[in-house]
Amino acid sequence: MTQGIPNLLPSRNRRRLLINSGCLAAGLIGLTRKAKAAGGKLRVGMTPAFLHDQHKLLDEWREFMVDSLRRPIEFVQRDSYRETMDLLRLEKLDFAWICDYPYLHLKQEVRLLAVPLYQGRPYYRSYLIVRRDNAQFKSMADLSGSVFAYADPYSNTGYLAPRYHIRSLGHDPATFFRKTFFTWSHRKVVEAVASGLAQGGAVDSYIRDTLVHVEPDLALRTRVIWRSPEYGFPPFVSHRSISAGDFQIMQKHLLDMSTTEKGRSLLARLNLDGFIIGSPTLYDGVARMMRAFGEA
């Protein structure tokens, strides 16, 4: 990832935004008609890509979305990426916030809708965490033969990235640990490591850092011993089958969130700064790792 991209993004973003608003104004009447014809309700899949068990926050976000889009909205929560991916494949979802790794898996079915900005940039990393009071683990190599917690088999930072790292260290990730298991959520990886169930775990940097603010008691019982390179932030995607209008109003809603007070307050609670349109090239690093494992 080059350092130049973040600086370029805002100006590009602004330009796109202007263009989009123009189109939006022109097609507004037709768009509403089409939406009505489509039955109206938009289904948004929410995954453990963020702290999806903050139900109150989700409710408020959904209400905000309804107010903004004047459309019924349904948030569909699933604990594993796999289930959300299946729903997308079955066209039971119109939009979803998924991890970058599933996005690449589903590239044929989905389009990139928007990418969240975390600390002003559309990037995040994988953290390797161990218990804070355990001083003997200093790097991945020390965790050889231990019990390890992965987040989800379709998580980049919680599965793909640490395995890639092990592989780059010259080990076979399948035999490197004595035992591994999935917690189906980044938050629970932190819990598994904090409780001592697993000696190490791989976790999304965005979620772990957000947890430090939201649940410091839990998060600070772990410490980070390795940080991966940056990857494109888990994106919002839309199913390719949805109309251009629906695509646009949802994209606009996300991009405009930071412009309203309510939107900013929600973003603050999500520990995000806003959304940009983003480019599929953001995820080239992930694709490279997938190729290394022969998956793409």
Add this chain to the structure above:
Amino acid sequence: MRWLFNLSFRRKIPLWTSFLISLSIFVVGAALMTRAYDDMKRAVIISASNLGHTLANTVAPALLHDDVWRAFEIVRSPIRGEPAQTPVQVDAVVVLGPDHKVFVSSDPDTLPMLSVPATLGAEWVELSSRLGAGPKWPLVLEFDNSAFLYVVLPITDRDAQLGHLVLRYAKSVFHPWFIDSLWQGLGIGLLVLAVLIPINWYWARRMATPLVDLAQRMEMILEAVPEPLPPDLYPYHDELGQMFQAYDRMALALRDKVALENQVVKSERLAAIGRLTAGIAHEINNPLAGLITIVDTLKLQPDMDPRTLRSLELIDRGLMQIRDTVAALLVQTRVQARPLNQHDLEDIHTLIQTQVSKRRIQLAWSTEMPDELPVPAGLVRQILINLLLNALQAAAEGGHVSLWLGRKDESNSNLIIVVRNDGDQLSEEQIAKLFEPFASTRAGGHGLGLWVTYQIVTQLGGRISARNIDDQVEFVVNLPLGEVLCSTASA
């Protein structure tokens, strides 16, 4: 130890009962405590078994699918953050895989995943060895000197045995609870004791006090004639009361016996004296009659010089005095006797009038008799005169004397004479010797009046007694009626 049994009932009864009360409270308390501990353990096992079944069923799919995290969430669900506070609160939940290794536990720090029993300690080795034998579920294990109680259940999916669920309970939580109950029980016990012991002491003393009193009285029996018991000493009719009544009867019998003995002694002495005096009197009377005849004959001699005559008269007066005295000692019942009638009583009333008016005595005269009574009139007259004169003399100047004569009722076969005076009371000693000759209490009396009366009464088969009553001195004569008139007695 013997001294304990020698204690007074006053102490022994309360001590023993207090001891027994304490002992029973202790024994009942101990039994309840043991029961409480067993109940607590049973409650723990029931609760563990319920929880265990639920957890085993829930965790089975996770175990089947090797879903460690789901299993961890399940086994951790009954664990609270803080250490267990109640005995039924589970300390740790462990899922053992088919290989008896820890699949997951609620406390990964001390019971980490994949540990083999050998690394967890002897208790787990023993526990794991007990799993194979097909035990009765739930398997409850309590090792000696162990801080934990283990309850084990199988995790099955249909017929397949997937592993075992172990629930561990900290016994350290049992003990404070048990100690709490113990203190509570002890407190209640002490409270009961505090109530019962004073009541017990009170009742024991109530029972012991009359008993002790009775014992003391029994001990005194040989030394003095027992007094009758105060009626309020023990006014109940249980065995103790019966004992008191028996004591009373015994005391009464003893008093009667003593009185009878005294009476017998007195009668015998009086009889002996009577025989003695009568014998002496006869011995004197015979020569006396001769002497008196000789003196009379001598006095008739014409040529008696005056000096001799004076001597003879002196001898004559002396002999007369001797005769009078002897005559008084010799009580004679006449051979011819007639029944007592009203005239006799009137005569006596008249005879004593001089004395009555001379001493200004208030005389109360009360006779209840038919025309005639079959008692010898002469002797009864003598008895009455003696007793009345005696009373008139004994009464103070201007005092009271009363006579009552009659039968208790008409069918009664005894004549009763009661004479009272309000003179000085008689002392015990006086009463004891009252009917002996020359026992006069008065200056001037020859002391034979009551003696003679006594002799007459006893010869008639009657009784005479004297006593102090209501500030008066009372003489009671009891004479049998009927066998009249032919009895001769000469003492």
